[in-house]
Amino acid sequence: VTDFAAASGIEVFSPVSHTLFDPAEIIEKFLFSSANLKNGGRPPLTYQSFVATAGEPPKPVMEKYSELPPIGDTGGYELLPVPKLEELGYGDLSQEYIPPFRGGETEALKRMRESLQDKEWVAKFEKPKGDPSAFLKPATTVLSPYLKFGCLSARYFYHCIQDVYRSTKTHTKPPVSLAGQLLWRDFFYTVSFGTPNFHQMEGNKICKQIPWRENGELFVAWRDGRTGYPWIDAIMIQLRKWGWMHHLARHSVACFLTRGDLYIHWEQGRDVFERLLIDSDWAINNGNWLWLSCSSFFYQYHRIYSPISFGKKYDPNGDYIRHFIPVLKDMPKEYIYEPWTAPLSVQEKARCIVGKDYPKPVVDHEAASKECRKRMEEAYASNRLGGNPVKGNSSNSSRRKFSDGGQDVPDSSMSKQPRKRS
DNA sequence: ACGTCGTTGTACAA
DNA sequence: TTGTACAACGACGT
Numbered sequence: 509v510t511d512f513a514a515a516s517g518i519e520v521f522s523p524v525s526h527t528l529f530d531p532a533e534i535i536e537k538f539l540f541s542s543a544n545l546k547n548g549g550r551p552p553l554t555y556q557s558f559v560a561t562a563g564e565p566p567k568p569v570m571e572k573y574s575e576l577p578p579i580g581d582t583g584g585y586e587l588l589p590v591p592k593l594e595e596l597g598y599g600d601l602s603q604e605y606i607p608p609f610r611g612g613e614t615e616a617l618k619r620m621r622e623s624l625q626d627k628e629w630v631a632k633f634e635k636p637k638g639d640p641s642a643f644l645k646p647a648t649t650v651l652s653p654y655l656k657f658g659c660l661s662a663r664y665f666y667h668c669i670q671d672v673y674r675s676t677k678t679h680t681k682p683p684v685s686l687a688g689q690l691l692w693r694d695f696f697y698t699v700s701f702g703t704p705n706f707h708q709m710e711g712n713k714i715c716k717q718i719p720w721r722e723n724g725e726l727f728v729a730w731r732d733g734r735t736g737y738p739w740i741d742a743i744m745i746q747l748r749k750w751g752w753m754h755h756l757a758r759h760s761v762a763c764f765l766t767r768g769d770l771y772i773h774w775e776q777g778r779d780v781f782e783r784l785l786i787d788s789d790w791a792i793n794n795g796n797w798l799w800l801s802c803s804s805f806f807y808q809y810h811r812i813y814s815p816i817s818f819g820k821k822y823d824p825n826g827d828y829i830r831h832f833i834p835v836l837k838d839m840p841k842e843y844i845y846e847p848w849t850a851p852l853s854v855q856e857k858a859r860c861i862v863g864k865d866y867p868k869p870v871v872d873h874e875a876a877s878k879e880c881r882k883r884m885e886e887a888y889a890s891n892r893l894g895g896n897p898v899k900g901n902s903s904n905s906s907r908r909k910f911s912d913g914g915q916d917v918p919d920s921s922m923s924k925q926p927r928k929r930s
Numbered sequence: 931a932c933g934t935c936g937t938t939g940t941a942c943a944a
Numbered sequence: 945t946t947g948t949a950c951a952a953c954g955a956c957g958t
Binding site: 552553554556557802805806807808809810881885888 | 950951952953954955956957
């Protein structure tokens with residue numbers, strides 16, 4: 509677009525303002541950090557090294573906007589109206605269920621202020637401790653869609669959080685703190701910017717090469733919330749209806765689809781999230797799928813979320829499941845996470861016959877997860893044998909590409925390539 | 931070359 | 945609530 513505009517005499521102004529930091533600058537700084545003189549321009553691949561390199565984010569350029577900035581010289585091209593939903597390919601979605609979130613900057617600022625008002629909550633925020641089954645009042649801010657669409661400035665949000673911290677005695681710290689969540693966002697932007705083919709397994713140097721299984725039937729069951737595991741299905745139905753689920757709920761279903769149970773390619777799950785999430789973000793979505801599938805960033809593939817016990821520990825009564833899967837609403841809590849174990853008389857009384865009103869489980873979690881662990885072990889072993897020279901042996905060929913500005917520099921048509929501030 | 935440490939597993943014991 | 949086995953990865957920094 510930039511090239512086209514330049515060739516057509518259209519003025520282009522691209523400040524870095526969507527993220528806290530300029531990803532290109534972070535990569536540059538990391539290159540010269542003492543321990544990494546020979547890293548070849550690779551972005552920092554751990555959160556810690558990212559935070560250490562990044563330091564404190566710059567202040568927002570402005571805190572108040574009295575009007576939209578003027579549109580520059582369009583070089584004689586006419587301005588088109590904002591496209592309609594149908595033109596964006598969303599005409600087929602029915603409107604029978606209205607999701608609880610509203611768009612826009614006014615809504616974003618209101619939502620942010622409501623969250624930040626509870627200073628103790630902000631100061632004590634710890635991401636892994638949230639309750640993924642909370643849906644009446646979500647355990648997080650749900651500001652991600654507003655950040656994604658530019659309704660809320662990440663820097664403004666960050667500095668408002670810092671203001672709250674200044675007014676409290678103690679506060680949590682990155683990576684778990686609320687401010688730490690914004691740093692995670694920048695972490696994924698930076699790695700995605702500096703990694704060719706970040707959004708796929710093939711040709712992605714930081715991604716484990718894993719022979720995922722093709723299985724259309726299992727994939728569709730997962731996508732449509734028909735796996736027979738109520739916890740998994742409720743999450744996928746919430747995704748379809750709300751376009752949003754709690755972070756740990758996303759973990760549950762992503763693990764289930766990939767290394768935990770179905771052993772299906774993370775790119776397939778990524779596509780579903782990309783399409784249905786109201787906060788879907790190229791860098792963050794791909795980054796988290798790489799993470800959860802143990803393809804990059806995180807490698808403890810024997811740590812598998814249980815589709816039964818994980819949800820149960822937050823919501824033993826199964827209220828979340830009952831809300832999103834009404835057919836299960838009268839299933840006694842003893843069986844709601846495993847309805848196929850309920851005696852037939854119980855199923856009849858609950859008016860929910862497993863296999864008829866609600867699906868039988870598509871896989872046996874015990875057996876499937878065991879098989880997945882084995883497959884992951886094999887995949888990792890073959891990666892070590894040189895299937896994917898992530899490190900070591902072919903150091904030159906794999907590293908030079910980042911630094912010499914050649915063909916493998918991130919494709920500007922794919923990544924949201926930040927420009928230097930002008 | 932090697933030690934440290936990593937936002938978010940589970941089941942079980944104490 | 946905290947600690948342990950399970951079985952053991954890789955980025956980073958010294």
